[in-house]
Amino acid sequence: MNLDEIKETFFIECADQMVELETGLNTLVTDGVDIETVNSVFRAVHSVKGGAGAFELTNLVNFAHVFENALDIIRVDLGEATDSRLNLLLRAADVLNDIVVATRDEGEPIECAEITTELAQAFDISEVEEDDPDDAINNFQAVPISIMDLDLGDGGDEDASGDFDLGGGDGAPGFHVSFEPKPGLYLNGHDPQKLFRELAELGSLTATCDVDKMPVLSAMNPDDNYLSWSLVVDTDGELDSNTGEGKITEIFDWVSTECELSISYHAAEGGADGPSDNFDDFIGDDLMDIGEEGEVEGEEAPAEADLDAPLEGAAAPEETPAEETPEAPMAEETPETPIAEAPTAEVVELKPAEAEETKAAPKKVVKKTAQSIRVDSERVDRLINLMGELVINEAMLAERITNTGVALGSEVGVAMAELQSLTREIQNGVMAIRAQPVKPVFMRMSRVVREVCSATGKKAVLEFDGENTEVDTTVIEGLSDPLTHMIRNAVDHGIESPEVRLAAGKPAQGVVKLVAMHASGRIVIEIRDDGAGINRERVLEMALKKGIVSPEANLTDNEIDNLIFAAGFSTAETITDVSGRGVGMDVVRQSVQSLGGRVSITSTPGHGSVFSMSLPLTLAILDGMIVKEADQTLVIPVSSVLETLSLQEGDVTTLGNEDKVMQLRDKLIPIVDVGYELGFAKKRETFTGGTVLVVEGEKDCVGAFVVDSIMEQQQVVIKSLESNYQRISGIAAATILGNGRIALILDAADILSLHDTDANNNLAKTG
Amino acid sequence: MSKKVLAVDDSRTMREMLRHSLSAAGFDVTLAEDGADGLIKLKESDPDVVITDINMPVMDGFEFIENVRKLKELNRVPILVLSTESHPDKKRRAQQAGATGWIVKPFDPEKLVSAVHRVSP
Amino acid sequence: MTDETTPEAAPAAAPTKVAPTGAVTATEEYITFRIRDQEFCVEITSTREIRGWSNATRLPHSPDYLVGVINLRGTILPIIDLSARLGLEPSEPSERHVIIVVQVEEKIFGLLVDAVSDILDVGPDQIRQVPEMNSSQAKEFFKRVIVIEERIICEVALDLMIPTQEAQQAA
Known part of the structure; x- marks a missing residue:
């Protein structure tokens, strides 16, 4: 490693330490003060300071030093950890994080004089001790290295x-x-x-x-x-x-x-x-x-x-x-001096006896150290790619064995089945390597809550559950944005002001709970608030005004609640700088869907709301519906498919000139002739007998994808088209099938928006 | 044959800095993540000098030094403490635990190397 | 066509390029191939491998010279019909055709050609600028021209083979 690389490592490590810090401080706030946690928090700041010193990052060293001094007071006497001090430390942690980021990105220096003073006052850091850190810092500046x-x-x-x-x-x-x-x-x-x-x-x-x-x-x-x-x-x-x-x-x-x-x-x-x-x-x-x-x-x-x-x-x-x-x-x-050496x-x-003892002691802890290792993420990515190859090759082998007419119960058939189950296990194991707890992303949300609270004058605390639930890093990366939006929304629109809460017989401080869990091969993340719940009357009024629903539409409570995900929907009575104008929950829905997930809300008036999003555990593999259409094999992500059915005569109606729609229960949904839409075939003359996949796109769009037939449902390895070519509209990615051929994975939302929104406008009018 | 240094620090950054500076000075560097790891690596690498951080998880620097000093072999290896803490209590404790010398972070690679030379055989 | 030459085999056939101290007379190796009766070439350093034709998966909304994508040991490899790309008659891919797998920066793609013909050592004195030609479309896809005895071989500008985003939208 050269110095630049070490510096990079330092910032990666800083990010880890910031999570440690935030987690620790939150634990101290919620679970009470214990020395272990205080030590780990101290160590996090200490470690940031140490590395920063090595690189002469003065701003970072200075603030970390003040932070460390404050923490030291708690470390010496746990009784010093009052709630107000811990909350101040949480804010200081935000500032420290900002300084780390600004230092890393070589951005504008972060203003920290105010919080430094606050820390000094709150922790009663005396003049002498205040001078001392300065001395230490001056030493760092003038002589970055000193041997005591x-x-x-x-x-x-x-x-x-x-x-x-x-x-x-x-x-x-x-x-x-x-x-x-x-x-x-x-x-x-x-x-x-x-x-x-x-x-x-x-x-x-x-x-x-x-x-x-x-x-x-x-x-x-x-x-x-x-x-x-x-x-x-x-x-x-x-x-x-x-x-x-x-x-x-x-x-x-x-x-x-x-x-x-x-x-x-x-x-x-x-x-x-x-x-x-x-x-x-x-x-x-x-x-x-x-x-x-x-x-x-x-x-x-x-x-x-x-x-x-x-x-x-x-x-x-x-x-x-x-x-x-x-x-x-x-x-x-x-x-x-042989005599001196002799002892x-x-x-x-x-x-x-003592020697034995010490021998045993380290052994006990050895196990602990072996619990985690650091591996270059490139190596893991390579392994995951190879795993993808393995899955594909196994599928190929299976297909060839089947083609030779070997019976399932034969020796070859049984061996193949064993190989398949082994492959599945390896796949899970390999994916688990890259899986990370959602904790770091969750921890960042505490800050979001604090910021929204201070911007709106509301009081709320963020609680966690299942923050150690693991999911592939690729998903974690995409999780931050939608989560931030939803948390902001929960505090800004969900939690009432303290006066209103007190009047309603609730504690002045609201609770937002962030929960993660695994459910049927996916990760489910819920954001629960104990706020006012959705004001359905207002939502409906808004939706009507904006033409999102037609006046005749007879919507269930749940359907009304979920209207907040519609495009351009925003119910904030006053537009705060927190939630922003017009950028509402539809953005959340889009980003969740781009991760292959879904989001929904359930709400109980007066008691709060639960946002729930379900995401795949990885972006490396997806559950695909393999379909045949226009001599092509295509894959439609199962997460986009709401249901499948076959078209009977009379199901399809033509609206206007061209637009074909079908009635599904009380809704009219546009029909998408997939082969034609992708330019693989001419327009279908009849849809009768065609297979339909009802798919969900963005902005509440639903469409009926017509294909020749559905082959099967299977896991497919996601391969990027962009890496060697470029993005193609309507196509999310590609995969390799058991026969070695490439199949395209459709981007249902994109195809629906390509199909244009005419039909949807009709839908809105017809309801 | 180049002299061997074992560097124990929980911060990956610091470990890499140590490796960087010491390798450049011709030392053969082994790294360990905490005291417990340090004890294992100590036996594996049989170093001429050990450099250790104090504030580490699992097994801190004091405990590590004490444990080294209680070993049957290698118990006289010079151990330099590398720490951001300059508090006399810590220094004293390190010395009582059996530390050979102190270096206060942040360190100058040159000073680090000279400190290592100072105690190495 | 069983012409399964691999790039690994190529240096063995042309052992001249071993001057250890970077001699003045350094030559570069080119792989030449045919599209109908015309001969073209690319630098061998850009070439990854040569393989036979296998059925490609069509891509929607793509230009006509993009035959589709094939599976190259797990990589999605776009295949360009070089003939169509150069404005000649589109090929009808078959078992007879050969795919030259090339790499330009980070992108890997295949060029569909009729056959690979030769590997040449080319000295600096044998390389010329692209002259004025009748077909201006073809010209813009050529980087240089190599003249060896009676043969005149155009070097394909690989970085221009993959369509730009605009070109794709126009298609």
Whole structure:
């Protein structure tokens, strides 16, 4: 991966994190506060901040940082999570999401000063802490990279300056370092050799190993350390005492609490400096430096260090003599330290029980990590394409076997049946790989509800059920738009204003519930609101006014409710900026139908409405009605077909010059001569005996498709015509049949609209 | 033979950044998604240096480091903590858990590499 | 016609194009084919494979030179009757015909031709601009002209073969 690709990955990951964040915050609001959820929310923001920092996306880092600070207050004390704070965090999450998107698309920067102030106020983030994030941010900007220990070194310099004239040591010119590791130094993966290696980079290094404390072998505890070193670094005057000590302090920073350390400087001309930093000062520097960042809080006293001393040391460095006087330098470098290394091999042998324990512990969690893997979506797409090939080839094989006259019960027939069921299973399994929970789309809807509420002054909360229901990603992508429309509609038109609700004896806050479930091989999504329900009188009045229904039409309640899906229908008494003008539920119907789905509404006046949409689980495969027409094999999506029947003499009437219609119960529906319409054949002279599929198109259009015969109903793999050619009107896609031939999948809605709306106008008049 | 680094971070972005920077510096990089994954990868890859995030699901960085230090083998591998958190408590805890050093995110690839060199054998 | 030449086989027949350092005399390979008595060619790098004719599925509302679509191992492959496309007499596809599968950018389609005849190594000096010709319709579909000894072969401009949206609507 190159950096651009990593950046892309970052934004993909951000999207995931935003879902995590939104989900978590919603859970906190609805199910109460628990630390697990708070942690996952924190982690989401934290992770966004981390990645953003790596790419120096300052705006994102800044806001994420403020967000993180607010969350940290809740993380420390769950009692701090009040409803109003959580709701503020939800809004902040929206802003964070906007910033992520704006950053990704390199759009206009998002204004976030206001919400930042709100967060600071609501979470009572004090001045000091407010300064602190700024500091951190400034660091990010100026030095996008910082290793903490470098900061610590600076503190060391300042303090060291106070220490200088003290003591008087012997020995060679240069920096004298007394270094006595504690066992923990080795346990934490340090190695004195590496430290010496770094020291040697500052100048010539003379190291003397002090083995005086080494006990006899029998008394030796392999976990202990018995060695200490006296080191002299001669920089040949290149580093002054301050700089040099700073550098040495840096080198030992990571081991500062794991050793006894003192550093002193002996000037070359024989004048000597006393010891300056000792271990306590060191810790003091550490704390003070951190203190400057404003983060000092009641810390646990570190085991090795006296807590008071460091703080004192920070304020006014104490003059502490070195605990060990450096020995006379030796000309040799320290040899290997086999004794120090020895414990490594033995330490666990002495504690076998513990080792067992730790071995077992990770094993338990291993299972969890194996629960999900990330796979390049291209690989999955390729697999799905291959699966399509498999389905087609299996169909071909089956057809050929049938053609050879092999009996179903024969060995070949049985094997074929097994192959078919295996194929079906593989197909389901493969589709399941690309299946995703609808959750991310659902979560986005919370925001829609919040926005509509704030635009309309209504109060509503969004609840979820079945948000983990899975559906193919291609369907999920298409789900967002219609869902957004319906949710807006539910709040804007469904939920009443708080006053009206209270007057009706309902709680001021309405509830919109988003439910997903699987039903007969499709996914059903419902949007339930506890609002006023459809005002049928008004809907009917509107529909009449707009000529959508004829005055004579005798419609059932349900039919009236579903009129809201008719083109150009909008019942909003005041056109709000939320639902928009004229763009109503017919847009929803169209987009749902383009996904091979259907949408409907049921409503109970005074109690609310339920929008229900049913969608295929995938756009890779559809249930098709295979028909013969004009020597062509065609596929009509089963989802478009309302019913099938055959035409009897007298069923067909001619309206005007050309338009043929048939009566279906109390409705007249236009007849579509499919072969003629597609240019495959001449006009039919008679429709008698023809097979009719009553299909549903957009905008309440229904048509009677006449074909020669219906062959069968089967699953077909959807193949794009556009990828190598272009879109053809009336044709949705193509598929490959069992005989290897290509069959076209008809776009019923498109054919109906091609057929023109004359007949429908007639229908409206005749009712 | 190039030195091996195991990088443990739950963020894919950070993992790829680490791989990118360290590979460029000639390290052989293995990635793990969290502490538990890190323990498995540790045994598989036998790294010279480990870099780990702290805040991770499943098994966080502290627990991971503690677990590494309790291993029968590989328990002395240098472990660098890479975290956006600079709170002294965290630092102290990491050290008590057995961390070898700290790097505060966001990191400079150069500083990262020098930190790795600093602790690698 | 059993002329099932595959592009993989072609380089073997013409081993000249192996100069590793990009020699000055680099030649390009062309595959030539016949429509009735005329010879045309396309660059071999655009060619995916050559296959026999199989029954195509007609597409509604499409121009007359679009024979239909066939199944090429799961890909929907549009077939263009090159003869009709060039303004010559439309072909009546049969077992004798050959489909040259070509790729232009992301699109793959088939050209229905009478037969594949040759694979040529063509040097830069053998390539000419398209001269003025009687049939202006044909001219616009040619990219260059290749002159080899006595033969004059027009290179088909593949990017112009698939109809544009406007052309389709006009049809």
